[in-house]
Amino acid sequence: MLNGHKERSAPIKRAKRVTISDVSDALGLTKGTVSRALNGYPDISDSTRNRVKRVSEKMGYQPLSHAQAIKTGRTRSLGLVLQFGDHDSHRPFLAEFLSGISHGASRENWTVTVATADSDGDTLNTVLRLLNERKADGFILPRTMTDDPRVHLLRDAAAPFVLYGRTQDATDCAWFDILGEEAMRQAVLRLVKQGHKRIAFVNGGSEYYYSVLRLQGMLQGLKEAGIAPDPDLIATDAVRPEDGAAATRKMLRLTNPPTAFVFAVDMAALGLYRVAADLGLVVGRDLSVIAYDGVPEGAFATPPLTTFSVDSRQAGERLAALLIRRVRGEPVQDLRETAKATLVERGSDGPPTLTSNQLARAVSAHSKLSEYPKGGTK
Amino acid sequence: MLNGHKERSAPIKRAKRVTISDVSDALGLTKGTVSRALNGYPDISDSTRNRVKRVSEKMGYQPLSHAQAIKTGRTRSLGLVLQFGDHDSHRPFLAEFLSGISHGASRENWTVTVATADSDGDTLNTVLRLLNERKADGFILPRTMTDDPRVHLLRDAAAPFVLYGRTQDATDCAWFDILGEEAMRQAVLRLVKQGHKRIAFVNGGSEYYYSVLRLQGMLQGLKEAGIAPDPDLIATDAVRPEDGAAATRKMLRLTNPPTAFVFAVDMAALGLYRVAADLGLVVGRDLSVIAYDGVPEGAFATPPLTTFSVDSRQAGERLAALLIRRVRGEPVQDLRETAKATLVERGSDGPPTLTSNQLARAVSAHSKLSEYPKGGTK
């Protein structure tokens, strides 16, 4: 398209800023000296450096990032490319996440440039465009996949980036991540403690690395509890309620159904509620479920969903801080942080009231396992 | 703070771009001429203009926005300052909204700079900072208030902006808005048609202009139905479930309680569900409710909430388009658009099964109106 016709228009009359020349004039120095003083060059005496800092601060001088960028190539802005389209399970966290990023950025006087994309290819193109236009000095990559094309792209381009989540090949990767595996482990142990023996695990999107980790954590929990894992009790790729409902339905049809479910994703866990209602089973009593994410929808379910909540705001803030340091040249090894999810104990889990056998009978009593119902009249 | 110590760091080695000089060299012209040709100056012959366009396109030339900005002051980026903190009722739409804005922006090769703030003052400061740093050429202002300080600020600064929502003083204001008043009117008429006589209206945040409009629409609906408005059946400032629950509780205690509720905000309407459950009333049968927004939580309520859904993605896209045109100098009069919310008929409304009197008795049968319960055991 190129820029079609006259992008220019009415002149802007904003109050004029103080420029570096204003500062240098006031100090009787050249702008080059002021620049070097402000940017920590060694060939400036301490006395003048301090004088420059003091005066420029007093005058309210703030360098124009795009004026600097013309020479430095850096614009002090973080890039965030959000991909929607498939299943949008990270939407609920977006506000918190953005807020965290924005805070982390503005603390260092950086800004955040966001863009959205529909597909993987679109995402890569958008990243490239932002990079090529120098609209972002580096990128925050949410929802990292086991083998993430964005990582390859940015690694090859030698552009700074930081992952929200870990990935298989850690080369050149800085990250912040929540220890989902630890949460899954604790979920299992909690259910075991409540008396459950048959515990199902419904994992999330298999392309994401978090799935690998959460499964590991779940298996670790079983191991510690001395329970042998049962392949029939492990499902995968459940991120929407429909997916979770399907997985639940399938497992409840087993001759030896699980009395408890661990979901890697809250939204999928909400599907279990539908199935339970369908079968006349009461969640939190006949069926226990613990999930992960802490989406607001879970708090509004009946009973409210017990879940491991992640602090998306903190994640955003840490990611921003890490990325800024990365752009400034720190090695990735120093830029890897993790945090824990926090258990929110609500009403969806508890000691089993039915044995697996009793549950199986209750389920088979319902001749027809209906599909996803419209939601009802009680 | 000023930029503390050396912001600069390892050099960036990205693949080099094609610059305007590359293009002008290839054409045997000066860069000035190329620039003027591309930017629609009149003193360039059509033949060379076309030649320049063709070649620069073929070479993949894309001007660096921040290099242009240094002279033009414009950076081709939209500013969006999100304010969280109080009640975050627009969170659910954020993803859609952002996606729309981003699409609208990138269509014209613009980008989006977002920042967040905690308070009104913080928002104004952030806007000023972005403006002063020239990080945004204009702003999209979501959630406009009746008398909005951001409007004053930007009007005084002669900076371009566009409202998501209308406001009292339309001077210098461009906007996109959904006709909430029309939705409220339709909600009332729908309930009247179903047979309701006593219809309550629970409005949203009174500082926002949408509240003014939605109340007008509601009253208009009553008027058309020949029903006299009852001040006891009008509440305000309900944006969270707690608020909605309180308003519902209060109105149900009336000697002549409403059998139907119109909520200006979905999230507030969800509070009615809690109260209904408390009183043993079935939503959609004993109590009808229609709300507005189309938040995902509403779809997961039992029964699912009938609501007027707004297309946030479209809103974002239109706002971006309008703001770009505004920055380019079009007058605000040409930059005002509206769209309608679409009714999503679900299960929360229907013909009344109880008269107002019967309802009053049913309510008073419950001696104690408990506070917000933890959510129940069926």
Next chain:
DNA sequence: GTTTGCTCCGAAACCGGTTTCGGCAACTGT
């Protein structure tokens, strides 16, 4: 007393564009 070596700053080029100004050539009009 000159040379060497630092420290510290000025001068100027440079980044990638935009915009002003002026002039040449080719048209007009008379």
Next chain:
DNA sequence: ACAGTTGCCGAAACCGGTTTCGGAGCAAAC
């Protein structure tokens, strides 16, 4: 045929910074 317009483009200044280079000034070394 000649002055007066245009039309069209080159030259150069400019925007607000960064960065390179070199040299003045001064202290230590020879």
